[in-house]
Amino acid sequence: MSALINVPAKVRRGDVIEIRTLTSHIMETGFRHTVDGKLVPRDIITSFTCRYNGAEIFRADLFPAIAANPYLSFFTVAKESGKFEFEWIGDNGYSSTASASIIVE
Amino acid sequence: MSVWRAIAAAALFAAAPALLAGEIPPDAHRSGYSFMGPDTRAMQDDDTANPGMLFVLDGEALWGKKTGNAEKACADCHGDARTSMNGVAARYPAFDKPLGRPVTLDQRINLCRANHQLATPLPYESRDLLALSAFVAHQSRGIPITAGDDPNLKPFVDQGRNLFMQREGQLNLACTNCHDDNFDKRLAGAPVTQGQPTGYPLYRLEWQTLGSLERRLRSCMSGVRAQAYDYGSPELVALELYLMSRARGLPVETPAVRP
Numbered sequence: 001m002s003a004l005i006n007v008p009a010k011v012r013r014g015d016v017i018e019i020r021t022l023t024s025h026i027m028e029t030g031f032r033h034t035v036d037g038k039l040v041p042r043d044i045i046t047s048f049t050c051r052y053n054g055a056e057i058f059r060a061d062l063f064p065a066i067a068a069n070p071y072l073s074f075f076t077v078a079k080e081s082g083k084f085e086f087e088w089i090g091d092n093g094y095s096s097t098a099s100a101s102i103i104v105e
Numbered sequence: 106m107s108v109w110r111a112i113a114a115a116a117l118f119a120a121a122p123a124l125l126a127g128e129i130p131p132d133a134h135r136s137g138y139s140f141m142g143p144d145t146r147a148m149q150d151d152d153t154a155n156p157g158m159l160f161v162l163d164g165e166a167l168w169g170k171k172t173g174n175a176e177k178a179c180a181d182c183h184g185d186a187r188t189s190m191n192g193v194a195a196r197y198p199a200f201d202k203p204l205g206r207p208v209t210l211d212q213r214i215n216l217c218r219a220n221h222q223l224a225t226p227l228p229y230e231s232r233d234l235l236a237l238s239a240f241v242a243h244q245s246r247g248i249p250i251t252a253g254d255d256p257n258l259k260p261f262v263d264q265g266r267n268l269f270m271q272r273e274g275q276l277n278l279a280c281t282n283c284h285d286d287n288f289d290k291r292l293a294g295a296p297v298t299q300g301q302p303t304g305y306p307l308y309r310l311e312w313q314t315l316g317s318l319e320r321r322l323r324s325c326m327s328g329v330r331a332q333a334y335d336y337g338s339p340e341l342v343a344l345e346l347y348l349m350s351r352a353r354g355l356p357v358e359t360p361a362v363r364p
Contacts, residue, residue: 002162006153020151024159027313068313069156 005086007100011078019050019058020073023088023096029064045090048072053082062090078104128351129285129299136303136355137363140289140296145310149362157239157308157360160232160315164240167233173224179237182221186244194242195250195357198346200257207261207346210238211317212337229336235315239306242359250303250357253350265347268340274331280344295364301352302345304361315360318345 006020023045030042042064050058058074081104088096138146152158168179168186183189198207201216208216214237215226227234253262269280283292284300291297305318312320319341323333334340 002159002166004153004158004162020153022154022156022159024163067310069159071154071156 003086003088003096003098005084005098005100007084007102009101010103010105013078013080013104015078016075017078017102018073018075019084020071021048021050021086021098022069022071023098024069025088025090025094027062027064027066027068027070031064043091043094045070045088045094047089049087050074051085051087052076053080078102080104129288131354134301134352134355135288135299136301136358137298138303138358138361140298141362141364145362145364149304149358155308155360155362157306157315157362160236160239160306160308161243161360163232164236164238164243167237168240173218173222175221175223177222179217179222186241190241190244192245192248194238194245194359195248196252196254198252198258198342198349200255206339207258207342209319209337209342209345210241211319212342214238214241230317230320235306235317238317239315239360242306242357245357246359247356249354250349250352253346253353258346258350261343262347262350264340265343265345265350268344269347274326274329276329278329280325300348301355302348303352303355304358304363306359307361307363309363311364318348 003021003023005022006018008017011017025045026043027045028040028043030040030044032040034040044064044066045062048058048060048062048070049056057076060072062070081102084100084102086098086100088094138149141149148154148156165186171178171181180186194210197210197213199213200206201208201213211229211234214234218224218226227237272279272282280300283297288297288299302318302321305321306315308315309321319336322341322344323336326333
């Protein structure tokens with residue numbers, strides 16, 4: 001499954017930066033039925049985390065009311081050059097990761 | 106004097122239905138984008154917020170993946186899609202000589218799979234088919250639509266135009282009643298657009314996924330309580346062709362985002 005990450009490539013130390021993430025997921029609520037009345041089992045992402053050089057800077061719990069292909073954006077302070085690591089965890093053992101690097105001057 | 110004025114008025118009145126029944130003049134053509142709110146526009150404009158780009162990425166991976174009994178990838182024949190597929194979607198549906206009829210981009214992908222990759226066709230609206238057609242059509246982003254220029258296509262464009270003008274369903278509405286005569290008005294709070302197919306396959310927030318023009322046409326048909334044509338049916342292809350020729354000159358936006 002693909003993900004789209006937007007992290008500025010190069011910033012000044014101390015800048016507040018926006019990080020935007022978008023990932024593929026159907027986010028099936030578990031409340032819908034098929035035409036013949038069977039319940040469609042829930043299949044959602046339940047948790048998202050972002051680590052900045054190993055330290056967790058952002059975490060979100062996701063719930064059935066969240067749209068397919070969840071988009072999350074958040075802010076952090078650029079302290080040092082390095083790597084952002086993103087992880088999405090969900091139902092049925094779903095796990096997906098992505099990363100992006102940043103240069104802080 | 107008043108007699109002449111009455112005659113002039115009558116003449117104008119007689120000419121009016123011809124103008125009304127005629128299509129929107131080309132310089133008044135507007136993409137569905139111009140009917141959207143600022144939030145949805147921003148979503149389409151930012152490639153890292155546009156969920157359609159997820160499908161384009163998947164399509165790019167499929168483009169380079171070997172498949173079928175021939176063990177060939179799209180890239181093995183077509184090379185770099187950035188050059189080989191540039192402008193292709195702007196002229197689809199295109200006339201296929203061996204078949205003697207127009208084929209849509211989705212059908213072309215499946216013809217390629219059958220004839221060259223010796224692979225099974227991808228079902229309509231399957232994720233892989235949407236991803237591939239989104240990736241191919243994305244290579245034409247910004248290029249003006251020229252579909253329907255081929256003289257061989259003339260009878261099929263006419264067939265599509267007739268279907269567009271023909272009333273159908275329990276509500277007895279033709280496409281033209283909304284999309285030529287009443288665009289810019291509202292239907293249950295949502296703007297009625299001109300129905301210009303500039304960004305397909307596109308990400309519809311209502312669908313929560315990418316979908317083809319045929320899916321959109323079928324949902325309009327069930328909206329007027331008509332029996333929708335099957336995916337890939339000659340009628341849907343003709344309608345798609347007419348709509349694309351009607352949108353002549355508007356730039357391709359794939360993958361567009363629509364509410």
